[in-house]
Amino acid sequence: MSPMKLCVPGERLCSTEDCIPGAGTYLRHGYIFASLAGYVLRRNEGEELPVISVVRETEAQLLPDVGAIVTCKVTSINPRFAKVHILYVGSTPLKDRFRGTIRKEDVRATEKDKVETYKSFRPGDIVLAKVISLGDVQSNYLLTTAENELGVVVAHSEAGAQMVPISWCEMQCPRTHNKEFRKVARVQPEYLQA
Amino acid sequence: VPADRKRVRGPEESQCPLLFLPPAAQTAEPREPRAGRGNGEVRPLFARCGLVSQAKGSSYLEAGNTKILCSVYGPREPERRDEAGVRSGRLLCDLRLAPFSCGKRGAWIQGSGERDLSLALSESLHPAVCLHRYPRAQIEVNVMVLENDGSVLAHAVTCASMALADAGIEMYDVVLGSALRQDGGASLVDPDLAEERGNWLAGYEENRGGVTLSLLPNLNQVSGLHADGELRADTLSAAVRTCMESCHKLYPVVQQAILRAVKRKAPPPEK
Amino acid sequence: MAAGFKTAEPLEYHRSFLKENCRPDGRELGEFRPTTLNIGSIGTADGSAMVKIGNTTVICGIKAELSAPPSDAPDKGYIVPNVDLPPLCSSRFRPGPPGEQAQAASQFIADVIDGSKIIKKEDLCIEKSKLCWVLYCDIMCLDYDGNVLDACIITLLAALKNTQIPKVTINKETDLAEVDIEHKRHLQINKHPVSSSFAVFDDTVLIVDPTAEEESLATSVITAVVDEDDQLCAFHKPGGSSLSAEKLQDCITRSVTRHREVGKLIDKVLESTKASK
Numbered sequence: 001m002s003p004m005k006l007c008v009p010g011e012r013l014c015s016t017e018d019c020i021p022g023a024g025t026y027l028r029h030g031y032i033f034a035s036l037a038g039y040v041l042r043r044n045e046g047e048e049l050p051v052i053s054v055v056r057e058t059e060a061q062l063l064p065d066v067g068a069i070v071t072c073k074v075t076s077i078n079p080r081f082a083k084v085h086i087l088y089v090g091s092t093p094l095k096d097r098f099r100g101t102i103r104k105e106d107v108r109a110t111e112k113d114k115v116e117t118y119k120s121f122r123p124g125d126i127v128l129a130k131v132i133s134l135g136d137v138q139s140n141y142l143l144t145t146a147e148n149e150l151g152v153v154v155a156h157s158e159a160g161a162q163m164v165p166i167s168w169c170e171m172q173c174p175r176t177h178n179k180e181f182r183k184v185a186r187v188q189p190e191y192l193q194a
Numbered sequence: 195v196p197a198d199r200k201r202v203r204g205p206e207e208s209q210c211p212l213l214f215l216p217p218a219a220q221t222a223e224p225r226e227p228r229a230g231r232g233n234g235e236v237r238p239l240f241a242r243c244g245l246v247s248q249a250k251g252s253s254y255l256e257a258g259n260t261k262i263l264c265s266v267y268g269p270r271e272p273e274r275r276d277e278a279g280v281r282s283g284r285l286l287c288d289l290r291l292a293p294f295s296c297g298k299r300g301a302w303i304q305g306s307g308e309r310d311l312s313l314a315l316s317e318s319l320h321p322a323v324c325l326h327r328y329p330r331a332q333i334e335v336n337v338m339v340l341e342n343d344g345s346v347l348a349h350a351v352t353c354a355s356m357a358l359a360d361a362g363i364e365m366y367d368v369v370l371g372s373a374l375r376q377d378g379g380a381s382l383v384d385p386d387l388a389e390e391r392g393n394w395l396a397g398y399e400e401n402r403g404g405v406t407l408s409l410l411p412n413l414n415q416v417s418g419l420h421a422d423g424e425l426r427a428d429t430l431s432a433a434v435r436t437c438m439e440s441c442h443k444l445y446p447v448v449q450q451a452i453l454r455a456v457k458r459k460a461p462p463p464e465k
Numbered sequence: 466m467a468a469g470f471k472t473a474e475p476l477e478y479h480r481s482f483l484k485e486n487c488r489p490d491g492r493e494l495g496e497f498r499p500t501t502l503n504i505g506s507i508g509t510a511d512g513s514a515m516v517k518i519g520n521t522t523v524i525c526g527i528k529a530e531l532s533a534p535p536s537d538a539p540d541k542g543y544i545v546p547n548v549d550l551p552p553l554c555s556s557r558f559r560p561g562p563p564g565e566q567a568q569a570a571s572q573f574i575a576d577v578i579d580g581s582k583i584i585k586k587e588d589l590c591i592e593k594s595k596l597c598w599v600l601y602c603d604i605m606c607l608d609y610d611g612n613v614l615d616a617c618i619i620t621l622l623a624a625l626k627n628t629q630i631p632k633v634t635i636n637k638e639t640d641l642a643e644v645d646i647e648h649k650r651h652l653q654i655n656k657h658p659v660s661s662s663f664a665v666f667d668d669t670v671l672i673v674d675p676t677a678e679e680e681s682l683a684t685s686v687i688t689a690v691v692d693e694d695d696q697l698c699a700f701h702k703p704g705g706s707s708l709s710a711e712k713l714q715d716c717i718t719r720s721v722t723r724h725r726e727v728g729k730l731i732d733k734v735l736e737s738t739k740a741s742k
Contacts, residue, residue, distance in 0.1 A: 004462035006453045009322075009359055010367030010412035026324065026366065033412070035324055035364040037452045039462050056362050057460030063269055063331055095250060096270035096556065134330055141330075154474075200563045202575045204545035208532035208599045211631055214644040246608045247520035248555040248677070259508050263607055267556045288560055290551065293603040294510040294526025302547065302603075303562075336553035338607070340524065341507050 004041075007034040013052055022053030064089050064098060064131050064141055069150075072100060072143070074125045080104050082121045084129070086141065099140045102129060106144035107183050108151075119169075119181035120145075126154035128185050151185035201302060210298045228382065228389070236372070236384040236440050239447045241353075243360040243455035251361025253451070255353040258386055259343035264353040266361040269331035283328030287316035289337040289350055296342050297387075311347055312337075318351045318371065318408035318418030324364040333363055344386040345373035347420065351408045352448060359452045367410035368448060369417055370441040374405045374433045376425055381433060383440050401429055407437035411445050414438075476682050483670050490519075490676065495719065497674040500727070502619065502734045505627045512628025512652075516620040518674065520610035522554075525620040527602050529630045531642060534590055534597040542589020542597035546574040548604045548617055555609035555677070573701055574604065574617055577690055581658040581698035583625065588653050591633050596642055598630060600652075611677040614688050614701070618660045623731050627738070628652050658698050659727045660690040661720035668706040673719060689720040693728065 007013065011034045013025065021027055022043075024036035034040070038056040045051050064070055064086055071088035086098045107115045121127060128150050129143040145151045148168070157163045157173030157180060165184045166172050172179050231237070237258035246252035249265035256262075272284055289312040293300045304312075315337065323333070335357065337350045351371030359368060375385035375392070378401055382389050385404070392402060403423020410417055416438070421430060482489050492498070498519030507513035510526035534541055548570035550558045558564060563571070578584075589598040602624065604617050629649040636643050664675035664683035672679065680686055685705025690698045697717060702708070 006456060008368055008449050008452045009365035010410065012412065024364070026364075028366075028413075033366070035366065036362055037359040037456050038362075039456070041463065055463055056456065063328065096268060098271050200568050201547050202545055202571050204543050204599050204601065205532040205535065208530035208543075211529065211531055211633070211644045212646075214531065214633070214642045215646065216643055246522075246554070247610055248608055249553075261507070263553065265553045267552075270556070288552065292524075292526060292605055293601065294507060294513065294528050296509055299528040299530060299601055302549070334552065336551065338551065338553050338605070341509050343508070 004039045006038070007040050007054060008037045009035050013040060013054075018049065019052035020047060020049050022051040024054030024056075025052060064094075064100070064134075066131050066133060068131045070100070070129055070131060070143065071153075072127050072129060074121045074123050074127060075099075076123055077117050077121055079117060082107075082117055083140075084127060084143065086143075100129070100131075100143045101135075101140050102127070102143045102145060106132065106142070106146055109146040120183040121152060122155065122180075122182075124156060125152045125182070127151060128153050145183055145185070148186045151183040153185050155180070155182055198302075212297065228386075233380055234383050234436065234440070236443060237386075239444055241356060241447055241451035243356055243451050244458065249357075249361070251357045251359070251363070253353050253356035253360055255349055255356070257345065257349050257384065259341055260345060260349055260386075261340040262337060262346070262349050262353045263340060264335065264337045264350070264357040266333065266335050266354075266357045266363065268333040268361075269328040269363075270334075272330065272332040281326075281329055283323075283325040283330075284332040285316060285320055285323055285325060285335065286332055287312050287319065287335045287337070287354070289315050289339070291339045291342060291346075295339050311350065314347055314406075314418065314420055315350055315354060319354055319358070319369055321415070321417040322355065322365045322367055322369045322410055323358065324366060327364050333358075333361075342387060344388075344390045345371075345384050345406075347371065347406045348373035348384070348408075351418070352444060356448055356452055360455050367412045367415075368445075368452070369408050370411055370444050370448065371406065371408045371418075372437040372440040372444070373407075374437050374440075376401060376403050376405070376423070376429055376433060378402065381436055383436060400424060401426055405430065405433040405437060407434060407441070409438055409441040411442055475678065479666065479679065479682055483666055483672075488672065488679070494670070494672045497723065497726075498676075500619070500730060502623055502730055504623050504734050504738045510624075511630060512624045512626075514620045514623035514627055515607075516616050516623065517608075518612055518616050518619075519676065520608050521606075521612055521616050521677075522608035523604060523606050523613060523616035523620045525602060525604045525617070525624040527600055527624050527628045529628070530599045530601065531591075531596060531633070532599045534594060538586070539594040540590050541586035542591075543599040544575075544578050544584060544586065544589070544602065545599060546578060546602040546604065546621065547571050548574060548606070548613075550606050550609065550613070554606040557609070557677075569703070570614060570617060573614060573688075573699070574602075574621065577618060577658055577660070577699050578621075581656045581690070581692055583622070583654060583656050583658060584652055585655055591642075592635055596633070596635065600625075600628070609677060611675045611680045612662045615660045615662050615674065618658060618690065619727055619731070622654075622657060622659070623734070625652055626654055626731065626735060656692045656698075657724075657728060657731075658690045658692045659720075659724040660688050660699075661716070661723040663687045663689075663716050663719075665706055665708060665712075671712055671715065673723075687716055689716050691717070691720045691724050693724065695721050695724075 036054040038054040072084035133142040161175040163171035240256040252265040348371030355369035375382040403425040408418035512527040515524040632645040632648040665685040688701040
């Protein structure tokens with residue numbers, strides 16, 4: 001197999017008649033140029049033309065986008081919202097932390113008026129959430145946990161032990177057997193390994 | 195001026211020992227012109243990417259005795275928020291000269307010279323970075339000049355664009371910088387510090403000045419042009435052409451350095 | 466999800482390694498990272514050195530200038546050390562005036578210089594009450610991955626050993642200083658202090674040469690400085706969890722061993738720098 005072609009930003013890769021521009025490329029005067037330094041990848045995705053893209057070690061430049069599932073850590077709560085740090089976008093870790101907000105009305109899908117933030121999250125909880133908006137000038141990323149698969153995945157009890165989910169709204173401490181309220185995520189198989 | 199309480203302070207005043215040279219030593223400075231290199235030749239360039247472990251991307255560049263380190267952080271959450279920042283990202287450039295980088299010791303506090311260089315650097319890089327891909331984020335470019343032996347802005351531009359590429363920041367092209375010193379009839383490409391200052395003892399002569407140009411080599415577009423001194427219009431346009439040519443000469447070295455870091459970071463992906 | 470564990474629960478992640486008597490980067494608890502040194506690479510400085518401890522990189526440039534001696538000590542010169550942690554070296558530092566950590570590091574280095582008497586300040590005096598040398602020692606971190614203090618002291622010591630200052634005389638007729646750059650001399654290095662830093666995890670586990678992440682998770686950090694006569698010149702333990710006397714003694718014993726290694730390294734690099742000239 002021939003070694004894979006590498007490129008730096010600005011290199012002309014091919015004409016738009018040969019490929020469809022993918023990630024890490026841009027269009028100019030009918031040609032596709034690289035916008036990243038990396039490996040040039042051509043892949044057939046069922047279209048007439050292959051998709052050409054430039055890939056690197058990780059998608060390090062990934063930013064949280066609307067609709068993305070993110071893993072975050074709760075940093076503080078108040079009666080109206082919970083503040084979080086976004087740690088992951090999908091399964092890619094972010095090198096720099098971005099802040100996000102889960103408003104009270106976005107915690108769950110039903111009985112929104114009865115939500116109490118401190119019965120849903122506690123600081124330090126690891127939460128799976130979805131980005132609903134990039135926010136405006138004043139606010140951070142707005143996130144929601146209003147789906148069965150979203151919510152708290154890892155939480156520690158007041159005694160410091162990692163708790164086990166017992167229902168969609170409660171977790172139990174294995175040491176003291178005390179129950180605490182959380183908006184629990186229905187655990188997905190890939191998270192069981194953690 | 196309030197005393198600087200955040201640093202260990204020395205005496206109120208101190209002088210560089212070179213000011214106390216006996217008069218004979220000051221004038222006689224027999225320098226071999228350009229140390230054997232032709233007027234149109236750039237100094238050999240040494241470039242490496244990815245040396246700073248903490249940064250998203252970094253680069254180190256050596257041209258003669260000029261030594262520059264650059265690190266890039268981000269895209270990350272901006273410190274300042276405004277309307278423009280929501281739609282596209284912000285590029286922050288900070289250039290500093292280390293206190294020991296020049297003949298005379300520099301101050302810790304960023305001087306106006308460094309601020310001007312930071313601004314010129316930012317303007318030269320701006321057209322090359324795809325900032326619209328980074329809404330609500332800022333990208334930080336920090337440049338440290340460890341030793342200044344001329345053509346600092348030009349090499350800082352090259353170094354910073356290598357660090358941006360190493361950081362995986364999307365760009366329309368790399369940016370290459372090149373400097374030229376015009377001394378009467380002589381056009382000295384990539385001048386060292388002594389050449390940059392010019393030989394003022396020779397008396398006044400017209401057509402003296404410096405030009406620094408930044409080029410996007412693949413698109414063949416100029417992203418920055420800084421000229422000072424007194425240059426005739428035809429000399430300036432000749433200088434611009436010469437600078438563009440010497441930028442193209444740097445391209446293979448820069449390309450190699452970036453690609454070497456890409457390969458080191460990850461093996462080729464599975465097809 | 467191993468990477469996920471690392472980001473989400475860094476402390477638990479480190480504990481799981483320490484339980485097995487090793488560290489996430491593969492080191493043993495008492496192992497220093499590889500240390501390399503480069504001397505005299507900055508031509509514009511009167512003396513310079515750059516040290517790498519693992520990823521941590523620190524450079525020191527020394528500039529000698531002339532001034533009048535301090536009025537309270539007319540037979541002494543000045544040594545002015547400053548540590549800079551620029552935003553270049555880590556995303557944790559912001560542009561602007563030095564932060565607390567940089568200020569504390571500068572003061573610590575100044576204390577080590579004064580306490581250990583690396584250089585006798587009397588040696589920097591050219592003429593009493595009239596003229597003396599000021600040694601500006603600017604230490605700058607280029608890559609911050611923990612344990613900068615050790616790196617600062619090694620680079621400072623190596624840079625001072627590399628420094629050459631020109632001969633200066635005072636012209637009797639004009640009463641002005643005259644500098645002779647043809648005749649330069651090395652500084653008289655009186656003492657060779659070397660520091661060793663430690664971090665304490667969960668109040669009990671002692672590890673040497675912590676990385677930036679280990680430093681931020683540790684309950685306490687300790688720096689011990691010893692000289693070639695095995696004398697303790699400085700000991701720095703800014704708060705944190707308490708430590709038993711045995712552990713403290715252990716730190717000092719390890720520092721003595723570390724001093725030997727670093728001393729050898731500096732001598733070796735100085736030799737090869739001289740040989741290549």
